[in-house]
Amino acid sequence: MKDFHARVDAADTCPKLLRLNAREFPDATALREKDFGIWKSFSWADYHARTRDLALGLLDLGLGAGDVVALIGDNRPDWVAGEIAAHAIGGMSLGIYRDALEEEVEYLLSYGEAKVVFAEDEEQVDKLLGLADRTPALRHIVYSDPRGLRKYDDPRLLSAETLAARGRERHARDAGLYDRLVDATDPEAVAVLCTTSGTTARPKIAMLPGGRLLRHAATYLAFDPKQPGDEYVSALPLPWIMEQVYVFGKALVCRMTVNFVEEPDTLMHDFREIAPHFVLFAPRVWEAIAADVRSRIMDTSPLKRRLYDLGLKAGFSALSRGRRSWVAEILVFRALRDRLGFTRLRSAATGGAALGPDTFRFFQAMGVPLRQIYGQTEMLGAYVTHRAGEVDPDSVGIAMADEIEIRIDDPDRDGLGEVVARHPNMFTGYFKAAEETAADIRDGWMHTGDAGFFDQNRRLVVIDRKKDLAETSTGHRFSPQYIENKLKFSPYVAEAVVLGADRPAITAMLCIRFSIVSKWAEKNHIAFTTYTDLSSRPDVSALLRTEVEGVNATLPAHQRIARFLLLYKELDADDDELTRTRKVRRGVINERYAEIIEAMYAGATEIPVDTTIKFQDGTTQRIRTRLTVVDLAGSAAPAESVAVAAE
Numbered sequence: 001m002k003d004f005h006a007r008v009d010a011a012d013t014c015p016k017l018l019r020l021n022a023r024e025f026p027d028a029t030a031l032r033e034k035d036f037g038i039w040k041s042f043s044w045a046d047y048h049a050r051t052r053d054l055a056l057g058l059l060d061l062g063l064g065a066g067d068v069v070a071l072i073g074d075n076r077p078d079w080v081a082g083e084i085a086a087h088a089i090g091g092m093s094l095g096i097y098r099d100a101l102e103e104e105v106e107y108l109l110s111y112g113e114a115k116v117v118f119a120e121d122e123e124q125v126d127k128l129l130g131l132a133d134r135t136p137a138l139r140h141i142v143y144s145d146p147r148g149l150r151k152y153d154d155p156r157l158l159s160a161e162t163l164a165a166r167g168r169e170r171h172a173r174d175a176g177l178y179d180r181l182v183d184a185t186d187p188e189a190v191a192v193l194c195t196t197s198g199t200t201a202r203p204k205i206a207m208l209p210g211g212r213l214l215r216h217a218a219t220y221l222a223f224d225p226k227q228p229g230d231e232y233v234s235a236l237p238l239p240w241i242m243e244q245v246y247v248f249g250k251a252l253v254c255r256m257t258v259n260f261v262e263e264p265d266t267l268m269h270d271f272r273e274i275a276p277h278f279v280l281f282a283p284r285v286w287e288a289i290a291a292d293v294r295s296r297i298m299d300t301s302p303l304k305r306r307l308y309d310l311g312l313k314a315g316f317s318a319l320s321r322g323r324r325s326w327v328a329e330i331l332v333f334r335a336l337r338d339r340l341g342f343t344r345l346r347s348a349a350t351g352g353a354a355l356g357p358d359t360f361r362f363f364q365a366m367g368v369p370l371r372q373i374y375g376q377t378e379m380l381g382a383y384v385t386h387r388a389g390e391v392d393p394d395s396v397g398i399a400m401a402d403e404i405e406i407r408i409d410d411p412d413r414d415g416l417g418e419v420v421a422r423h424p425n426m427f428t429g430y431f432k433a434a435e436e437t438a439a440d441i442r443d444g445w446m447h448t449g450d451a452g453f454f455d456q457n458r459r460l461v462v463i464d465r466k467k468d469l470a471e472t473s474t475g476h477r478f479s480p481q482y483i484e485n486k487l488k489f490s491p492y493v494a495e496a497v498v499l500g501a502d503r504p505a506i507t508a509m510l511c512i513r514f515s516i517v518s519k520w521a522e523k524n525h526i527a528f529t530t531y532t533d534l535s536s537r538p539d540v541s542a543l544l545r546t547e548v549e550g551v552n553a554t555l556p557a558h559q560r561i562a563r564f565l566l567l568y569k570e571l572d573a574d575d576d577e578l579t580r581t582r583k584v585r586r587g588v589i590n591e592r593y594a595e596i597i598e599a600m601y602a603g604a605t606e607i608p609v610d611t612t613i614k615f616q617d618g619t620t621q622r623i624r625t626r627l628t629v630v631d632l633a634g635s636a637a638p639a640e641s642v643a644v645a646a647e
Contacts, residue, residue: 004218022048055085056167065090073120095239187211217249272341291491315365356485470501
């Protein structure tokens with residue numbers, strides 16, 4: 001498996017490569033799923049047969065070339081089989097995030113004119129049925145988990161088993177039909193419709209040809225090789241471009257085993273059971289793991305805390321010299337890696353958003369071979385990463401291949417400008433959006449909208465979104481994202497929004513990490529009822545003040561946070577405050593919290609709030625509280641009690 005590109009040349013679409021793997025390695029494990037506490041394995045032959053049955057079932061429903069098949073739910077074997085089945089009949093797959101609200105689902109299904117949706121379970125079926133006549137193109141809803149659905153009576157509902165049975169019947173009538181369909185798949189035909197992050201508006205939909213997905217995966221593998229039988233845990237949502245590259249691109253090309261956890265809540269437990277050879281986590285997951293480690297250390301004995309602190313200090317000291325510390329290994333890191341399931345890791349990556357350098361160094365000191373990856377949906381995911389042994393947390397690395405070109409447009413005197421790139425396996429444009437395609441792709445180059453520069457070693461350094469780089473009214477430039485990532489290294493900070501564009505000073509709105517701050521509060525005998533109540537407590541403000549002051553000590557004077565407050569709720573993707581990959585939608589934040597922001601800059605020490613929030617199940621809750629503004633140049637006013645009344 002030395003020449004990954006040769007493998008793709010032999011089978012240049014996902015259905016072709018799946019068929020080739022099933023023929024050459026029928027009994028090798030391709031997929032594994034945990035269900036009711038038991039890991040169930042699927043061979044390449046099983047995977048191919050399921051895909052064939054679903055594809056012929058779709059054909060029997062009247063679907064064919066150019067039709068859109070949507071998928072929504074957790075990462076499951078039927079998702080990957082259903083997606084390749086859509087490609088096999090010449091259709092296009094459209095992944096939708098499992099926690100998308102009805103409005104988002106309606107927009108994507110209507111815009112994509114999806115005729116069939118693979119829905120995992122009752123939760124997703126209810127969401128789709130609730131759309132009623134708002135998605136007229138939708139003909140069939142195919143569900144995999146029948147629990148709770150036997151009482152449903154809707155002509156559009158169809159179980160995945162029934163669909164597969166129809167496919168098997170079609171195969172029995174014409175045994176060569178599926179092979180003819182697969183042979184006819186075109187590597188340059190659009191196979192995947194992949195949503196972009198949509199930080200400013202509704203997500204755009206990138207059109208990705210199947211052959212380009214595989215060729216780009218082969219380029220990635222040549223730079224960061226994987227082997228047949230390597231274990232990978234599919235932890236990130238399948239609609240995200242990088243999970244598409246790993247689960248459909250890399251897995252098919254190098255024949256690694258993809259594992260699906262039982263539930264999102266059991267991720268780390270199931271992860272440890274597999275102990276994968278490589279891992280891809282979003283920054284929010286790495287941040288949560290680091291926070292959980294520090295939280296657990298807080299609950300140990302004074303001796304263990306002392307040993308942890310000594311080990312961590314030794315690890316960071318050795319890391320600064322480009323070495324590993326045997327003292328840190330013995331005291332902390334060997335046992336910690338085992339507890340986390342990192343014992344067999346040969347490669348680890350973070351992508352989708354920026355990861356703070358402090359969090360990055362924490363895992364490197366632990367012995368996790370973590371690298372940054374950088375890319376966009378339009379560029380088939382990552383095309384920049386670090387070379388093994390040359391990892392620099394302040395950069396995102398170098399281009400993975402000579403065929404990938406990167407330049408900096410309109411650089412300032414420090415070399416900072418817009419990152420612009422191109423390579424042969426880019427997307428072919430935005431779905432039904434020629435004008436937007438023309439705006440982002442000029443002369444074959446993708447204008448990313450990111451601000452960056454090349455360091456002295458020609459490694460790419462990405463600072464922030466170009467539009468998000470800010471300057472205070474006193475003329476000092478700063479990157480909100482950079483400061484936010486430093487704040488989120490604290491185990492007590494879940495989200496941070498840094499403000500200050502065209503303002504006299506930099507301020508911040510913070511969301512506490514409730515699971516950890518609540519544990520800290522209980523340990524310190526601080527009574528509270530809800531998230532809002534806890535975030536209003538004076539002791540919590542004092543705790544977060546210490547954390548912010550620690551971050552300020554690492555920043556230049558003109559980039560330090562002058563004032564901050566703790567928000568009364570968590571930022572939520574369901575409220576459009578974050579994207580599904582947890583990037584802050586700054587425009588939404590500035591509009592939604594405008595009164596609070598203005599009051600903070602007006603010098604208020606307390607800001608009254610009387611608002612109603614709506615939950616995913618449709619219920620509402622009225623929140624009345626007073627936000628304390630902590631002035632780091634002065635003293636914070638005491639917080640008042642909180643009244644929360646359900647409506």
